[in-house]
Amino acid sequence: MKTNLICRKLYTLLKVQYSNMLEYRMEIALWAISGVIPFFMLNIWTNNGLNESINISDVMLSRYFLCAFFVRQFSVVWVVFSFEEDSLMGRVSPYLIQPLNPFFRYFAQHLAEQITRFPFAIIIAFFFFMFNQESIWIPSLGVLFLSTISTFLSFLIQFLIQSIIACLCFWTEKASSIERLLFIPTLFLSGLLAPVVTFPEYVKYWIYLTPFPYLIDFPANLLSGNATNVSGGFIMQIFWILLLFPVFKIIWSKGTKKYTAMGS
Amino acid sequence: MSFRKYITVYKKFLHTSLASEFEYKTNILIDLITANLSLIGSIFLLSIFFQNNTSIGGWEFEQALIIQGIYTILNGITNTWFNPNLTEIVKHIREGTLDFVLLKPIDSQFFISLKKITPSGFLEIILGFCLLIYCIEINQINLNLSFLTLCLTTLLCSICILYSLWFFISTTTIWFIKTWNATEVLRSFLYIGRFPLNSFSFSLRIFFSVFIPIAFITTIPSEVFLGLSQLWKIFLEVIVAVVFLFSSRKFWLFALRFYSSASS
Numbered sequence: 001m002k003t004n005l006i007c008r009k010l011y012t013l014l015k016v017q018y019s020n021m022l023e024y025r026m027e028i029a030l031w032a033i034s035g036v037i038p039f040f041m042l043n044i045w046t047n048n049g050l051n052e053s054i055n056i057s058d059v060m061l062s063r064y065f066l067c068a069f070f071v072r073q074f075s076v077v078w079v080v081f082s083f084e085e086d087s088l089m090g091r092v093s094p095y096l097i098q099p100l101n102p103f104f105r106y107f108a109q110h111l112a113e114q115i116t117r118f119p120f121a122i123i124i125a126f127f128f129f130m131f132n133q134e135s136i137w138i139p140s141l142g143v144l145f146l147s148t149i150s151t152f153l154s155f156l157i158q159f160l161i162q163s164i165i166a167c168l169c170f171w172t173e174k175a176s177s178i179e180r181l182l183f184i185p186t187l188f189l190s191g192l193l194a195p196v197v198t199f200p201e202y203v204k205y206w207i208y209l210t211p212f213p214y215l216i217d218f219p220a221n222l223l224s225g226n227a228t229n230v231s232g233g234f235i236m237q238i239f240w241i242l243l244l245f246p247v248f249k250i251i252w253s254k255g256t257k258k259y260t261a262m263g264s
Numbered sequence: 265m266s267f268r269k270y271i272t273v274y275k276k277f278l279h280t281s282l283a284s285e286f287e288y289k290t291n292i293l294i295d296l297i298t299a300n301l302s303l304i305g306s307i308f309l310l311s312i313f314f315q316n317n318t319s320i321g322g323w324e325f326e327q328a329l330i331i332q333g334i335y336t337i338l339n340g341i342t343n344t345w346f347n348p349n350l351t352e353i354v355k356h357i358r359e360g361t362l363d364f365v366l367l368k369p370i371d372s373q374f375f376i377s378l379k380k381i382t383p384s385g386f387l388e389i390i391l392g393f394c395l396l397i398y399c400i401e402i403n404q405i406n407l408n409l410s411f412l413t414l415c416l417t418t419l420l421c422s423i424c425i426l427y428s429l430w431f432f433i434s435t436t437t438i439w440f441i442k443t444w445n446a447t448e449v450l451r452s453f454l455y456i457g458r459f460p461l462n463s464f465s466f467s468l469r470i471f472f473s474v475f476i477p478i479a480f481i482t483t484i485p486s487e488v489f490l491g492l493s494q495l496w497k498i499f500l501e502v503i504v505a506v507v508f509l510f511s512s513r514k515f516w517l518f519a520l521r522f523y524s525s526a527s528s
Contacts, residue, residue, distance in 0.1 A: 053316035
């Protein structure tokens with residue numbers, strides 16, 4: 001009964017947010033374009049023959065970076081910024097009264113945005129294949145299924161991390177600077193700019209213990225057909241989710257007790 | 265007379281925006297850590313590229329560090345002045361508060377471009393200069409007066425081009441209302457400025473020197489630092505900078521004619 005209710009709420013939220021996002025389709029198209037950095041990186045790798053020494057062919061590397069682009073497109077999270085604005089503007093108070101955790105609202109917002117973003121990502125991929133015809137491939141259904149799940153898990157990890165940071169707004173008012181700090185390791189260690197395989201040995205060992213390579217590197221390797229430890233990757237992703245979820249619950253319940261409405 | 269007026273007004277701007285920024289002290293501290301990590305991250309990425317290669321696009325590691333240094337300085341300037349102010353334009357236009365700016369007895373472009381300042385960007389500028397000094401040492405560059413003036417001129421030109429690019433995009437808000445994400449596209453393209461232009465394929469090189477003159481922003485000043493640049497390139501950069509500044513000014517005045525205040 002209760003889960004049924006939550007499902008209905010989530011479905012309604014999703015519908016509302018999807019129509020909301022469709023209104024801003026131009027903006028979302030621009031967001032999609034701003035994610036093309038992996039392609040520039042690919043250009044540096046292949047144009048200088050940097051990949052010869054690491055035994056990844058041009059074709060496999062271009063598939064990797066295309067997949068990295070896709071995974072990034074569908075795992076971008078910006079809860080901190082929405083929540084910070086809402087809390088500074090005092091919009092959180094009415095949300096708190098509703099019989100639904102406000103983060104469901106943001107969650108629906110992100111999902112709706114991803115659905116809107118999908119066609120634009122496909123168009124960009126189409127252009128990519130036009131210039132790189134030799135790298136066209138069709139992943140098998142199983143691979144597609146597994147990598148969709150791992151992309152979703154990566155999205156969940158990032159959503160949880162950012163929600164935890166967003167909850168810090170209850171104490172500091174401006175939490176987005178912490179998010180900017182955390183974005184730096186996400187950018188450099190997640191495999192968006194260079195596959196984690198190419199990192200020097202002494203860092204590789206440590207990086208695989210952090211959540212970062214499971215955000216982009218693991219799903220992208222899975223989807224592009226590059227070598228990766230499938231079960232290990234999934235276990236680590238689920239491990240991080242199981243670790244972060246209770247932290248979020250605790251910080252949320254502590255934060256809402258601390259919350260004092262601003263203004264008015 | 266009027267010049268002195270602008271100086272006094274700017275002093276007031278500095279005072280008010282610094283006062284409001286220092287209200288969030290932890291924020292500034294975290295931003296300082298972020299700037300450090302960001303530089304470490306990009307040098308790490310560069311070292312991955314040079315793991316098994318001695319040069320990329322004709323640039324050795326020590327030389328490529330100069331580009332990093334110049335990029336860091338410019339990024340610091342962007343974060344200190346351009347980013348906080350020009351994202352504000354979007355807000356002014358959406359909420360109709362641009363009316364108040366236009367009514368003030370000072371130049372609207374001056375007001376809009378210099379009103380705010382984010383002090384945490386200073387550290388990036390300092391870090392960039394430190395890296396440059398280190399590079400001068402390891403590349404054994406002789407310092408003399410003509411060399412320094414040339415470097416400063418090209419750096420100044422880069423700042424002008426960068427400012428004009430940001431200002432161009434922000435100005436388009438007058439027609440499109442929401443160009444928040446267009447600045448995000450520019451930001452991701454500017455990311456390319458961290459690497460030597462020669463490391464990209466021919467078509468991308470053309471794109472980045474004709475459509476978005478990123479080539480002029482970091483590569484030419486770095487070449488000047490190394491004493492590699494021909495005189496015509498420096499001249500070209502000066503001309504490009506003047507054209508950009510002049511046309512961004514004209515564009516702003518042209519766009520203002522289409523400004524119709526937000527309905528209230």
